[in-house]
Amino acid sequence: MEHLELIRKAKTGDPESFEKLLSLYGDRLYRTAFLYAGNREDALDIIQETVCKAFLAIGNLKEEKYFSTWLTRILLNAAYEFLRKRKRDIPFASVEKFSDGTESIRMESLDLVRAIQRLRKSYRDAIILFYYQDLPIKEVAKIMQVPEGTVKTYLRRGKEELKSILEGWEFDERRMAPGKI
Numbered sequence: 001m002e003h004l005e006l007i008r009k010a011k012t013g014d015p016e017s018f019e020k021l022l023s024l025y026g027d028r029l030y031r032t033a034f035l036y037a038g039n040r041e042d043a044l045d046i047i048q049e050t051v052c053k054a055f056l057a058i059g060n061l062k063e064e065k066y067f068s069t070w071l072t073r074i075l076l077n078a079a080y081e082f083l084r085k086r087k088r089d090i091p092f093a094s095v096e097k098f099s100d101g102t103e104s105i106r107m108e109s110l111d112l113v114r115a116i117q118r119l120r121k122s123y124r125d126a127i128i129l130f131y132y133q134d135l136p137i138k139e140v141a142k143i144m145q146v147p148e149g150t151v152k153t154y155l156r157r158g159k160e161e162l163k164s165i166l167e168g169w170e171f172d173e174r175r176m177a178p179g180k181i
Contacts, residue, residue, distance in 0.1 A: 003021075003024070004064050004065070006020050006021050007021065007061070007064040007067050008064060010058050011058050011059055011061060011064075012059075013059070015055075018054075018055055018058060021067070022051060025068070025071060026047075028133055029047050029050065029071075029075055030043060030044075030047060031132055031133075032072070032075055032076075032079075032128055032132060032133060033046040033047050033050075033075060033079060034113075035113060035116055035117070035128050035132060036076075036079035036080075036082075036083065036117070036124075036128075037079070037082070037083075038113065038114075038117060042082065042086075045082060046075065046078050046079050046082050047075075049078040049081070049082065050071070050074050050075045050078045053074050053078065054070075054071055054074050057074070066142070068139075069139060069142050069143050072129065072133070072135075072143050073143050076125060076143070080121070111166060112162075112166070115162050115165040115166050116128065116162070118165055119158055119161055119162065119165075120161075122144070122146075122154050123154050123155075123157055123158030123161060124158070125140075125143075125144055125154075126140060126144065126151050126154035126155050126158055127154075127155065127158045127159070127162070129143060129144070130151070130155055137151050137152060137155075
């Protein structure tokens with residue numbers, strides 16, 4: 001497995017191996033950071049912080065097979081730290097392209113991003129990790145440091161809350177902001 005070899009080399013301080021690992025996870029990191037930040041610039045700031053912390057701490061990674069879990073946990077912590085520092089509402093009027101920078105966001109995707117950001121932290125984390133990063137429940141549980149049954153509960157309650165939020169919004173397309181019905 002070339003992947004595990006890259007992780008081993010990165011743990012010894014090889015910056016090229018670390019860079020190759022980041023290229024493997026870059027899209028997933030960006031999508032996740034975007035869901036927390038709501039715009040490209042802030043998502044890139046979160047990723048930059050994640051990369052810096054991960055590079056400094058890679059030697060502390062105990063098991064190479066958990067690199068993805070470890071990196072995702074660092075990303076989540078960086079996202080919450082960034083949002084705590086910012087302490088203001090996310091300016092959704094500036095939300096840009098979402099996935100690979102070439103597709104335009106449909107209104108439904110924007111609605112979903114807004115709704116996800118309104119969820120409580122535990123529900124939001126579970127939804128993002130399971131549905132957007134396609135991680136199995138077992139992996140989500142490791143990242144969130146909760147039992148698998150708790151993750152299932154978070155997913156169920158999060159979906160219920162999302163449904164409630166999305167049904168309760170009426171949008172003014174000129175302002176791109178939600179308004180209560």
